[in-house]
Amino acid sequence: MKIFNLLDNESAKYLQLAESVKTNIRKGNLLPGDTLPSVKTLSDDLHLNRHTIMKAFAELIAEAWVESKQRVGYKVGANIPIEGSLKQLKSHDKQTKFKFRLIRSGTSIDSPPATQYEYNFSGGQPDLFKFPFKEFKQHMSATLTRPNLEQLSYGEIMGVPELRLQVKTYLRQSRAITNREVIITNGSQEALFIIAQLLLQEGDQVAVEALGYPPAMAVFNNAGADLVAIKQDQLGIIPTDLEQKIQNGSIRLIYLTPLHQYPTTVTLPIARRMAVYQLAVKYRIPIIEDDYDHEFHYRCQPLAPMASNDPQQLVIYLSTFSKIMFPGARVGILAVNKTLAKAVAEYRMIISHKGNALMQLALAKWMKEKGFERHLKRMTRTYMARREHAIKCLEQYNLFEFTCPDGGMALWVKLKNTSINTSKLAAMARHKGIYIQHEKQYQTVPQCNRNHYLRMSFASMPESKFSDGLSILVNLINTKAEVLA
Ligand SMILES: Cc1ncc(COP(=O)(O)O)c(C=O)c1O
Structure with a gap:
C-alpha cells in the first residue's frame, strides 16, 4: 500500500x-x-x-x-x-462532549450574516464600499516597511501609544472628554465584556433600556447578571422608573446609549441625562455610556457625552471605529479613570495580551495625517444624503410612521398596520434577499404583544438599493398582510 x-x-x-x-x-x-x-x-x-x-x-x-x-x-x-x-x-463514532461553564449569551451564530443579503437594512452597518482602502493601505505598508519591533512584540496592553495619543486628542477636541485613560480594545464588545466581568457578580442586576443592543445584553447575562428593563418613551429612558427599580432591586450597573438610543435612535435630552447621573451618584452605580456612532449627527452638533461632565468619575465611556472604518478592524475605545483602566488592562492580559498592533499603528498614522478626518466628513455628507433619501422613500408609501432622527445610521419605523407582526415580515423578507431587524430582537425583557417596529439602516446601501429593497418590502406588506398577522 x-x-x-x-x-x-x-x-x-x-x-x-x-x-x-x-x-x-x-x-x-x-x-x-x-x-x-x-x-x-x-x-x-x-x-x-x-x-x-x-x-x-x-x-x-x-x-x-x-x-x-x-x-x-x-x-x-x-x-x-x-x-x-x-x-x-x-x-x-463518537464526538468528545465538552462540559461548558456558564454561558447565557442567547446569541446564535448559525444564520448567515447581514452582508450576505442583496439588501442589507441591518441597522448601523457602514457602507464598506466607501472606505478608502487604497489610502489606508499606504499607512499599513509604511508600518510594515519600517516595523517597530518592540511594538510588534508583547507589552503595551492598553494599545500602541501613537493611537492612544491620537484618540485622546480626538476625544478631547470632538467630545470634550478629558482626564481619562484611553484603552484601545478589540472592538467595544471586548471592553464591554471586560467591564462586565470586573464589575458584576452572579445575581447582580443591570439596568438597561427596555429596547437595547443584544450583544451588550449577552455580555451582562454571560457575567451572571439579570437585566432590568427601564421604561422608555419618545425621549428615551424615564429616570423616575430607573429610581424605582434601583430602590426595589440590586442594580449594580447602568448601560445606556444616550446619543442615539439603540435601536430607537432618540437622543436623551440634557435634563434626563442629569437626572440619571444624579441617581448614579446617589446610589453609587456606574454608568456605561455606549457612544457607538457619535460622529454621525446631522441636524446640529451632537450633545457632548455624559463622560464629558462626570465629576464623580462614574461614567465608563465606550466608543468604536466599527462605524467609521469597518467592523473587522476590531478597534474599540474605552475611556475610564486610572484605577479601572489598570484593572481592565490586567484582565485583558489574560484574554489576549494585547490588540492588533499593526492595525493600530496604521490607524494612528491615518489619523495623524488627517485621512481619518477627511473620510469622516465624506461619510457624514453621504449618510446625511442617504437619510434624506430614505425619509422621502418611506413617505411615498402611506404605510409607515417615524420621527426623523437627528443622527445615527438607521431609522426606527413603525408599521401603521399594527396587525402585521414584524418578526414574520422580517423572516419572509429574508427569502426575498432582504435583511432587516424587528422590534422583538431588541426587547431586553420580552414583551409579548409589541412587535410593530422595524429598524432600517439608510447608511449601508446606496440610495438606489434602498429604494429597490424598500419596494420589495412594501410589496410584501401589501400582498401578504393576512399571512403576516
Ligand atoms: C450599540 C452598539 N454598541 C457598539 C457597537 C460596536 O461594537 P464593536 O466595536 O464591538 O464592533 C455597535 C455596533 O453595531 C452598536 O450598535
Whole structure:
C-alpha cells in the first residue's frame, strides 16, 4: 500500500517524507509497532535517493516517531501516545462532549450574516464600499516597511501609544472628554465584556433600556447578571422608573446609549441625562455610556457625552471605529479613570495580551495625517444624503410612521398596520434577499404583544438599493398582510 506522499512544498525532500510518515501515524493509518516499508521500496516508490530516505528515518528516530530494529527494519515507535486514538474514535463514532461553564449569551451564530443579503437594512452597518482602502493601505505598508519591533512584540496592553495619543486628542477636541485613560480594545464588545466581568457578580442586576443592543445584553447575562428593563418613551429612558427599580432591586450597573438610543435612535435630552447621573451618584452605580456612532449627527452638533461632565468619575465611556472604518478592524475605545483602566488592562492580559498592533499603528498614522478626518466628513455628507433619501422613500408609501432622527445610521419605523407582526415580515423578507431587524430582537425583557417596529439602516446601501429593497418590502406588506398577522 502506498501511503506516503511528498508534500509538494518548499522544504527539503527528507523533511517532506518525515512529515508524511508523522501524518499517517497521527491519523491512525499506522499503529505502534507497525513495520514501515524498506528504504529500497520507498526509494523506488517515491523516486528518491536512498540517502534521502535514510535521512528522513534518522529525523523520525531522533523525534521517537520511529524505531530501528536490527534485521527487521524500521517500525513505528512503541510508545507513541497518539496510538490509534483516531481509529478508536472512528470505531465508537463518537464526538468528545465538552462540559461548558456558564454561558447565557442567547446569541446564535448559525444564520448567515447581514452582508450576505442583496439588501442589507441591518441597522448601523457602514457602507464598506466607501472606505478608502487604497489610502489606508499606504499607512499599513509604511508600518510594515519600517516595523517597530518592540511594538510588534508583547507589552503595551492598553494599545500602541501613537493611537492612544491620537484618540485622546480626538476625544478631547470632538467630545470634550478629558482626564481619562484611553484603552484601545478589540472592538467595544471586548471592553464591554471586560467591564462586565470586573464589575458584576452572579445575581447582580443591570439596568438597561427596555429596547437595547443584544450583544451588550449577552455580555451582562454571560457575567451572571439579570437585566432590568427601564421604561422608555419618545425621549428615551424615564429616570423616575430607573429610581424605582434601583430602590426595589440590586442594580449594580447602568448601560445606556444616550446619543442615539439603540435601536430607537432618540437622543436623551440634557435634563434626563442629569437626572440619571444624579441617581448614579446617589446610589453609587456606574454608568456605561455606549457612544457607538457619535460622529454621525446631522441636524446640529451632537450633545457632548455624559463622560464629558462626570465629576464623580462614574461614567465608563465606550466608543468604536466599527462605524467609521469597518467592523473587522476590531478597534474599540474605552475611556475610564486610572484605577479601572489598570484593572481592565490586567484582565485583558489574560484574554489576549494585547490588540492588533499593526492595525493600530496604521490607524494612528491615518489619523495623524488627517485621512481619518477627511473620510469622516465624506461619510457624514453621504449618510446625511442617504437619510434624506430614505425619509422621502418611506413617505411615498402611506404605510409607515417615524420621527426623523437627528443622527445615527438607521431609522426606527413603525408599521401603521399594527396587525402585521414584524418578526414574520422580517423572516419572509429574508427569502426575498432582504435583511432587516424587528422590534422583538431588541426587547431586553420580552414583551409579548409589541412587535410593530422595524429598524432600517439608510447608511449601508446606496440610495438606489434602498429604494429597490424598500419596494420589495412594501410589496410584501401589501400582498401578504393576512399571512403576516
Ligand atoms: C450599540 C452598539 N454598541 C457598539 C457597537 C460596536 O461594537 P464593536 O466595536 O464591538 O464592533 C455597535 C455596533 O453595531 C452598536 O450598535
